[in-house]
């Protein structure tokens with residue numbers, strides 16, 4: 370018998386079809402849960418099976434389903450309540466088992482001690498991951514030889530400290546144009562979108578400066594404004610597709626048909642990224658050996674044989690995904706961090722004054738040719754660490770997948786379970802940090818609890834803004850360096866948007882956890898002679914204008 374699943378003009382069949390689909394979906398879920406559920410083996414690693422982590426019935430979770438419209442990350446308040454009720458490890462059986470861990474010691478055991486067990490990314494419950502944007506990148510790659518290859522290439526080659534050191538002129542350029550842009554906007558000469566009443570909305574300008582810098586580190590190209598605008602818009606679409614509810618992961622033949630327009634937009638974005646990135650990547654062959662260009666990420670990809678697959682080169686699609694990931698992973702996280710830190714500096718003028726004092730009395734956050742910081746700025750470093758603790762850009766990790774049945778905190782975690790960690794909560798643990806919700810950089814200086822904190826979490830976890838263990842962020846050193854560098858350029862005085870106005874520290878989720886009300890600040894140069902080159906150029910022109918006017922004035926009087 371042939372079943373017509375198309376939507377016919379007879380609307381009376383629609384409810385029937387919906388019921389049919391729902392029944393089919395629920396039966397499929399039930400079937401898959403049985404197949405993917407914990408193995409019947411009553412022993413884990415030779416020991417008697419422990420109970421599963423406590424948690425609410427799936428229905429309670431489903432009742433909150435509207436909150437999932439954006440992403441699982443929106444569930445932080447609900448998860449906090451559940452942890453308060455059920456303890457540091459909870460689980461929810463929904464499409465599969467979701468496990469959440471809110472304790473730093475258990476996080477250390479899972480991610481570092483039992484690192485290999487939780488080093489995978491979880492499979493999506495019903496289908497393959499969306500292959501459009503994730504084919505070949507690092508963060509969605511299963512734990513295996515391909516992941517190891519591309520991750521090692523990024524961490525140990527492209528982001529090697531000495532390599533990052535070579536990009537000092539690009540960093541100076543990016544920072545110079547940021548400062549010039551901020552000052553232009555403060556004088557009301559920006560594009561208008563970022564200034565209101567003398568206060569500058571910082572994020573768009575900061576984002577553009579960081580994005581331009583990473584585009585240069587990736588492709589070695591300085592692109593025009595139009596191209597940057599287009600790539601930035603495309604990358605935002607890619608990000609949104611990662612954080613939005615992964616609708617195309619569920620029964621793709623059906624969802625792609627039902628949401629035809631949305632799917633077509635997805636495909637168009639990927640096609641355009643391919644068109645833009647492929648020539649940029651291949652241009653690296655012509656650049657090779659050019660002394661004026663530090664070796665960029667794309668060059669490392671072109672020269673990377675996939676040893677496990679007969680030394681084949683990376684495909685264009687893989688390289689495009691990897692470059693797209695590089696831009697996305699490195700931009701929003703760092704911009705979010707810097708914006709939070711600047712918000713804290715506006716709210717805490719005494720901290721801002723100390724940063725300024727340290728920077729102007731001989732510190733230098735830049736790296737030398739060997740990749741070492743030229744003159745360490747301990748207070749600046751403490752400010753950035755406190756920013757990472759109190760405002761980690763990612764409040765969760767990218768979900769980890771259990772590769773075998775395992776144990777966390779006395780509970781069984783079944784193979785295939787999706788495991789995540791409450792990063793923000795862990796950094797606020799009052800047992801480790803006194804006055805944990807206050808911005809106190811001093812805690813990272815001599816005598817403070819955070820002195821010598823291990824950001825990689827390999828010894829112990831007291832905060833984990835970059836994760837820990839095998840999947841830990843490979844860009845953590847670059848992220849912190851960029852944050853330090855951008856904050857250190859404190860030739861500007863940052864004041865609240867309006868006299869006496871308090872900065873609103875409310876949060877919202879937008880891939881990273883950003884300021885709900887983007888920072889607006891009045892920005893005033895501290896010392897014209899201390900500003901960077903672009904600004905110096907402007908003031909030199911202004912000085913010339915003043916001198917010529919004065920000469921004319923005196924000539925006229927005479």
Ligand code: HEM
Pocket residue numbers: 507508509520694695696698699700702703706761762763765766767768834835836837839840841842843844845847848849852
């Ligand atoms: C302040 C800046 C940054 C923060 C807070 C941050 C945070 C994170 C976090 C929390 C993860 C998830 C780790 C896990 O799942 O266990 C991650 C993964 C990742 N990050 Fe970052 N990140 C930052 C900057 C960067 C930069 C600059 C790059 C590269 C240019 C980068 C590339 C990546 C990649 C490729 C992964 C996936 C790693 C894997 O799956 O093996 N990140 N990051």
